Amino acid sequence: MEYIVETLQKHQEIALFLTLGVGFWFGNKKLGSFSLGVVTSTLLAGLLIGQIGIKLPGVMQATFFAMFLFSVGYSVGPGFIRAMRSDGLPQVVFAVILCFVGTATAIALGKLLGYNAPLASGLLSGGYTNSTVLGVATDLVRQSGIAGAQAQSALALMSVAYAVTYPFGTVGSAYLLANIAPKLMGFDLAQECEKYAREHGVGGAIGATAYREYSARAFRLSNTALAGKTVLEVETLFNHEVFVRRMRVTEGAAIVDCARDTVLTEGAVVAVSGGLAGLLAHEDRFGPEVKDVPLLEFPTEQLDVVVTNKGYADKNLGEVVDTLFGQPGRGVFLLKVTRADVSQPMQRELQVKRGDVLTILGARQDVDKIAKELGYADRPVQSSDMVFMASGIVIGSLIGAITIHINHIPFSLGTAVGAIVAGIVCGYLRATRRTFGRIPEAAVWVFNNVGLNGFIACVGLDAALGFVGGLKQYGLVLFLAGAVVTLVPLIVGLVLGRYVFKFPPAILLGACAGARSTTAALGALQQEGKSNVPVIGYATGYALSRVVMALMAIVVVNVF
Template sequence: MDIIIHFFRSYPEMAIFLTLGIGFWIGSLKYKNFSLGTVTSVLLVGVLVGQMNIDIPGPLKSVFFLLFLFAIGYSVGPQFFQSLRSDGIHQVIFACIFGIVCIGSTYLIAKIMGYNAGMTIGLFAGAQTISAAIGVGTDTIGTLGISAEKQQEWLNIIPVCYAVTYIFGTIGSAYILGTLGPRLLGGLEKVKNDTRALEKELKQDNEENDPALMNANRPVVFRAYKIESDWFKTPQTVKEIEKHIKEMGRRVFVERVRIDGEVLDITPKTVLKQGDEVVLSGRRETIIEDESWIGPEIFDPELLDFPVEDIFVLLTNKELHKKTVRHLRSLPCMHGIIIKQIKRSGVEIPVYPKTVLYKGDTLEIVGLKREISETAPTLGYVDRPTNKTDMIFVGLGILIGGIIGALTIHLGGVPISLSTSGGALLSGLFFGWLRTKHPTFGRVPEPAVWIFNNLGLNMFIAVIGITAGPTFLSGIREAGFMLFIAGVLATTIPLLLGLLIGAKVFKFRPAINLGCCAGARTTTAALGAIQESLGSTLPAMGYTVTYAIGNTLLILGGVVLVLLSA
């Protein structure tokens, strides 16, 4: 054992990787729907490893935490700024009110319990499941000018309070919003019926028969047919054929033809007759529903040998901002193009005709290569898969944010600043938004964002756990059982008030109300519970805007709570 302890004390970086490896493994384990989650698991494993009294160099955790905050800002930046001037302003105002309720209720509970600034931050981070508040709170405590002994005492108690309150913060949020919430809003069946009615309104008409509006689990197929129907005794143009199919209540595209033995690409004026062969595209069930109008299906490798692309496009065309999917689909350039998926702030939202698009959304589209090459520039910037991150953009972004965050003003002798971590978050917001304006630079691929988010935060949490390990048990005794009760109250009160405010003040439909509460509290686990309970992805339409605002507001709330508590 002495050899093991000596090894980890000599090479503290190995202790961090040990903590990450075991922590991620434990975090992946589930019992039914229960899981500790990665962050809590890493913290607890770090506390265990920290019993070996391992000294971790100071700057290490800050570097990774700054990467995490910049990545968070970068992810939600486009939606954050777009939401401030869009039709979603009601959701923005709701998220601001909800965030103030979260911060205010936590502060009042901590005040009643007599908690110091460290305990208040730990309570806030755990009960509101906003792990990043630990970092900004820690940085802010470091700027207060208090004695080193008191500062260390406050810092040591933060992970204790976080660990005690986080589990109910996660499980309780999912239960309140996913199970209790629908019952409070009129009953589960009533909320389900309202959700189905809202889906029907957003789908409007013909959605089920329109392959341009598809769900990812409904594949598009390309099938070849030999034209034998009597309808083609009079030769028909491609335009007339597609019009005829539409009048049949379906939407299918003509993609390629063989005329007189020669394989050709088509135009709207291409004329087809009996004996010719044609390739049709559309949803599988739409194409095979009735083939008698055209002729028998054939197997023709040469005719079906053509490139089809499935790509992601960053929506940057300002003419399409705040336009619906139906409007987008009606554009001539969208002929033959299928909208497979829409992502906003990294969250997939339903593809309905009345779904409103915003600059910064990512659209996954499918079509022939020539069609994609014509359509993509009209929509915006093609986000082709790459493993290259613009580290100039990331490095300078964090530096600029850190400089701004380090600026300090004094009010009544109290130093006030955003701290370098708060500055990195705001910088990420700005640079994420800037890329929607100039998408040719500043690319941070989704896998890189995942690494910055997960490795950045958990590396920071691992160091926090290892450092707090020696004093963790004494901290548990000091905090007492009432800390858990305080966490339950700090989790529950804002969620119940949020549901009430959303329903009575903002008049949100139940599914949107539940999604807004989950987003404003930045609890993805609760969003999953809501969607499972309602059997619909519709709540995601209330999640994205409020998530962008809530994430920013709650993280910066860590700064506010330290200043208020101190």
């Protein structure tokens, strides 16, 4: 045991991965329907393992945090931009109200318990899980002109209050929003996220479905009226609702890929593709359906094609389909048209714009022909555009780090806000200009989950000793005061958001997490909701709370 402790203290990266492993393992365990969740379990694991004295470099925590914030911003960039256009102002007002409520609660408790400025500032910072308060209050103490020893004592007191109140601020807010609030308010979070995503066109596919709009089937041609006709004649007879793709003249004969002038032979087995309605309408006119696996084993592909060819921009969708989906793309089907990540109505008069994405399905060689003609084939890839991601984080963080001094007090959005805003912008650019910036869904999952829980693990390991020491010195009262500062703004926010602002449930919970600047709660909401929809409500409140709570820190210090 001594060897393990010494090794963990010497090689902190081992302690970090041990915390992550325990957090993910225990967080996925369920006792009936109860589960702590990965985020909460990771923090508790960090607080436990950190009792042996683990100090991680601050840059590690900041790096994980930047990864997480960029990834969630990237995931919902288009949805966030649309939400801001429609209901951004209510979210702004909502976030400011919660910041005021949290500050008023901390001031009232501080006065009641006889706390001084450092204790009250630490109480607000930890209970509200907002490190901006701690930073501004620390700077105010350093610039106050008090003696060095007294200043160091005040800073230590502030850090202890933060360490004691922060864990419940993280765990309590996450569990209240993700597990308790949906039950008390009578809705299923996952269903609400799915509903919002479906109605507003955000997020990926909700799940797999057995339904297939287009498929291919094999028929033995027994209809003598079709025998001797060319493929083009047959397809014209059926109003081009189905397409004859391949033919096997006799059993064991070679398979023929049909062209428009291919003549169909009586008794041959033909592979016919088309929409489900067309296949059902015309299946009896070919002959009995047969099983011919090799005949139907021609490669197909569903592909997103970005329109970059100027020759097709500003044309009606009907013109594009008539030009490309007849020849060279015979038998290729248009599944949907999206613009800036929003599905467009499938109408012939829809005007196609450069940057629109046409999702098509068909034989691979025919899909390739259409893709080359229209513009850019946006095929799924395993690699991520790391230049795009790194550049976004760098630029966003540099802007967020800009500091403005008012009466010698520094104000800054912070690199964290810069990272999430960069993710939103990059995600929106990716949705509207699909020729660059791809980050596969699996990679986004890694950046999101490892980033969030890596950050939480660092927080738990670093706060472990201060948490226990603070409890010994100030007792349970400080911890309970922090719990009140954590819960009061959330309860007020849930009531106001539901009955006054009337936010959709998934957006309401995200807005509460953002206005309370609790990243762990956002992660728990994503986990329970199986969706990134709560981030749309989170981003505005989180960015605002960084600025507003900086001002509230000045208020608290001056009040005390």
